[in-house]
Amino acid sequence: MDRLELKALAKVNLGLDVLGRRSNGYHDVRMVMQTVYLYDQVIMEKKKEPGIEVETNLYFLPVNENNLAYKAAKLLMDEFHIKEGIKITLKKHIPVAAGMAGGSSNAAAVLYGMNRMFALKLPEKALMERGVTLGADVPYCIMRGTVLAEGIGEVLTPLSPMPKCHILLAKPPISVSTKFVYDELDSREITKHPDIDGIIEGLDGQDLARTARCLGNVLEEVTVREYPVLEQIKNVMKEQGAMNAIMSGSGPTVFGIFEEKSRAREAGRKIKETGLTKQVYVTNVHNARRK
Numbered sequence: 001m002d003r004l005e006l007k008a009l010a011k012v013n014l015g016l017d018v019l020g021r022r023s024n025g026y027h028d029v030r031m032v033m034q035t036v037y038l039y040d041q042v043i044m045e046k047k048k049e050p051g052i053e054v055e056t057n058l059y060f061l062p063v064n065e066n067n068l069a070y071k072a073a074k075l076l077m078d079e080f081h082i083k084e085g086i087k088i089t090l091k092k093h094i095p096v097a098a099g100m101a102g103g104s105s106n107a108a109a110v111l112y113g114m115n116r117m118f119a120l121k122l123p124e125k126a127l128m129e130r131g132v133t134l135g136a137d138v139p140y141c142i143m144r145g146t147v148l149a150e151g152i153g154e155v156l157t158p159l160s161p162m163p164k165c166h167i168l169l170a171k172p173p174i175s176v177s178t179k180f181v182y183d184e185l186d187s188r189e190i191t192k193h194p195d196i197d198g199i200i201e202g203l204d205g206q207d208l209a210r211t212a213r214c215l216g217n218v219l220e221e222v223t224v225r226e227y228p229v230l231e232q233i234k235n236v237m238k239e240q241g242a243m244n245a246i247m248s249g250s251g252p253t254v255f256g257i258f259e260e261k262s263r264a265r266e267a268g269r270k271i272k273e274t275g276l277t278k279q280v281y282v283t284n285v286h287n288a289r290r291k
Ligand SMILES: C[C@@](CO)(OP(=O)(O)O)[C@H](O)COP(=O)(O)OP(=O)(O)OC[C@H]1O[C@@H](n2ccc(N)nc2=O)[C@H](O)[C@@H]1O
Pocket: 013, 016, 025, 026, 027, 028, 029, 031, 098, 099, 100, 101, 104, 134, 135, 136, 137, 138, 151, 152, 153, 178, 179, 180, 182, 183, 248, 249, 250, 251
């Protein structure tokens, strides 16, 4: 196989709880992850000359060893002494540094793609073990779907799939570092832990209303205080009929759950109109496994 075109899908966190801090600075988490149908296109092409070439439509992204897609390719090329080269084209649509795991999803796609193109025959678990060395969310991005993520995010248990619904994503034009958000949380007392078990029970009962009611992200304690725009976006979504709305991951993307697509669209229009952000996307949950 000389060419492979993959979709690297984004995620949202339906629930995100932090249980403790490890001595290396990483945190023990308990998260419910959900894949959404917003994706980057990852095109992989073999080339005769050795080496890794990365090309992307976003001028500000690195195309060297600092790109997560490059790192993923290098990891397997080094381990398996691959002599041929690879060109990776990233057509980015997932907002960058947004709490939607765009970079991790690119890395996951490249690990999956390299495994297939070079017939490495690594089982999914082996790809995940390598993936976590690139980022805590990479193993989940390999697995995809509705998943409970524990440990630092790499201990994965598939859950009952999220019932069909529409997701409105809104990314305000602010930048928040994941490390900063986790570190800030250490200096605060967590006043309210999200009801992760309630989300899981909602999913088990295929009860969208219950699942939506239990959405929660402990990292909001840091970001919402710092950036009131997040609360404003959540409020518009709820006023416009969202079953609930919270921040995804370390932010700043906020997402709302809607039963009707027209209402999700209308809420997106309102968010743009009121000048909170121009970056809004209406999408849905995606539960198909990789082929
Ligand atoms: C917050 C979450 C929620 O899904 O997602 P994003 O907001 O990045 O999408 C993840 O936990 C982020 O995962 P990921 O972005 O892959 O993390 P990494 O690159 O491994 O780590 C970036 C930094 O986040 C902090 N970190 C990450 C994961 C974790 N369990 N504890 C942490 O404290 C560490 O300070 C680390 O240096």
